[in-house]
Amino acid sequence: MDINLVALEAKQAPKKANGSKRPVKPAKPAKKTKKAVVFFEVEILCAKTKDKLCFLDKVDPNSTIGEIKAMFHKSHPQWYPARQSIRLDAKGKSLKDEDILQNLPVGTTATLYFRDLGAQISWVTVFLTEYGGPLLLYLMFYFRVPFIYNTKYDFTTSKHWVVHLACMCHSFHYVKRLLETLFVHRFSHGTMPLRNIFKNCTYYWGFSAWMAYYINHPLYTPPAYGEQQVQLALIIFLFCQIGNFSIHIALRNLRPPGSKARKIPYPTKNPFTWLFLLVSCPNYTYEVGSWVGFTLMTQCLPVAFFTLVGFIQMMIWAKGKHRSYLKEFRDYPRLRSPILPFML
Numbered sequence: 261m262d263i264n265l266v267a268l269e270a271k272q273a274p275k276k277a278n279g280s281k282r283p284v285k286p287a288k289p290a291k292k293t294k295k296a297v298v299f300f301e302v303e304i305l306c307a308k309t310k311d312k313l314c315f316l317d318k319v320d321p322n323s324t325i326g327e328i329k330a331m332f333h334k335s336h337p338q339w340y341p342a343r344q345s346i347r348l349d350a351k352g353k354s355l356k357d358e359d360i361l362q363n364l365p366v367g368t369t370a371t372l373y374f375r376d377l378g379a380q381i382s383w384v385t386v387f388l389t390e391y392g393g394p395l396l397l398y399l400m401f402y403f404r405v406p407f408i409y410n411t412k413y414d415f416t417t418s419k420h421w422v423v424h425l426a427c428m429c430h431s432f433h434y435v436k437r438l439l440e441t442l443f444v445h446r447f448s449h450g451t452m453p454l455r456n457i458f459k460n461c462t463y464y465w466g467f468s469a470w471m472a473y474y475i476n477h478p479l480y481t482p483p484a485y486g487e488q489q490v491q492l493a494l495i496i497f498l499f500c501q502i503g504n505f506s507i508h509i510a511l512r513n514l515r516p517p518g519s520k521a522r523k524i525p526y527p528t529k530n531p532f533t534w535l536f537l538l539v540s541c542p543n544y545t546y547e548v549g550s551w552v553g554f555t556l557m558t559q560c561l562p563v564a565f566f567t568l569v570g571f572i573q574m575m576i577w578a579k580g581k582h583r584s585y586l587k588e589f590r591d592y593p594r595l596r597s598p599i600l601p602f603m604l
């Protein structure tokens with residue numbers, strides 16, 4: 261019987277027929293039948309040595325991998341959840357934090373494997389360091405601080421207006437990236453391995469110093485086709501910067517705040533996003549376009565080299581993302597290429 265109904269009937273129950281003024285005791289609500297929960301036992305082994313690291317008794321079958329990581333952390337405080345990789349197979353893929361224990365192909369005694377991902381650092385810190393470095397380094401060359409060029413050029417400025425324009429474009433690009441990191445992107449991963457920051461910073465800082473050295477050099481020569489070349493380059497650069505920003509906004513709007521949802525991105529009302537009709541990662545297409553514009557503007561070999569390396573890197577990532585879209589979504593638009601329409 262419904263519990264509320266029992267309570268109502270009890271309220272309205274007539275007094276006893278024998279005239280006693282004692283109220284009739286309300287009938288006891290029917291007991292809810294509880295399903296017996298089958299708890300799991302989870303043993304965590306080291307993926308490298310197969311040594312047993314932890315045994316968790318009476319684990320709720322609805323526990324997520326994230327919660328299991330937290331339990332494991334209690335017995336091994338040195339391995340905080342972000343640096344744990346928990347797998348079903350010692351050499352397999354990491355399970356997601358949202359994966360639920362009872363949905364995994366394991367019995368009630370589950371064996372999971374642990375791998376230490378190493379010290380972690382937050383993505384935001386990584387990006388701020390990666391992008392803050394090039395911004396400041398470039399400006400040091402632009403202002404010709406001492407010990408870079410001949411002392412007679414200390415704190416002088418170039419006589420070519422394209423050098424000033426290039427500095428504005430370079431700074432604009434990195435300020436945009438910094439602001440997007442802080443206010444636009446909704447990352448699904450909180451952290452990345454600390455060692456990556458050294459690799460990434462060497463790449464970004466190294467290239468920006470190399471480019472800045474030549475562009476701001478007292479002997480720098482402006483582009484061969486003069487003003488027309490610079491103007492065309494500026495248009496390409498700005499067009500691609502707006503395009504890149506538009507895609508970042510479209511990707512942000514795909515993911516509700518605080519979630520890790522991944523959806524198929526589609527063009528929006530903003531025409532810059534219409535490139536989604538033809539490629540899976542138009543933000544990379546626009547990024548490469550921006551650097552092509554910058555190369556044309558400065559006509560500088562290190563910039564061309566940076567553009568080429570960046571393109572190769574983004575092409576590899578775009579191919580990986582394109583493959584995962586095809587794997588994850590059956591209805592993924594077939595017309596799309598990873599980064600360059602109909603080509604790559």
Ligand SMILES: NC(=O)c1ccc[n+]([C@@H]2O[C@H](COP(=O)([O-])OP(=O)(O)OC[C@H]3O[C@@H](n4cnc5c(N)ncnc54)[C@H](OP(=O)(O)O)[C@@H]3O)[C@@H](O)[C@H]2O)c1
Pocket residue numbers: 445446447448449504511512514515521522523524525541543544547569570571573574577
């Ligand atoms: N110059 C260079 O060498 C170079 C190289 C790489 C990148 N970049 C620049 O850095 C920017 C960001 O790079 P990135 O590799 O982080 O770009 P990305 O993988 O396309 O991600 C951009 C943001 O969108 C989210 N996102 C991507 N696909 C999504 C989907 N289907 N549903 C929901 N959210 C999604 C990402 O979240 P997740 O956290 O889930 O990924 C991330 O927060 C690039 O657009 C480019 O401008 C420059």
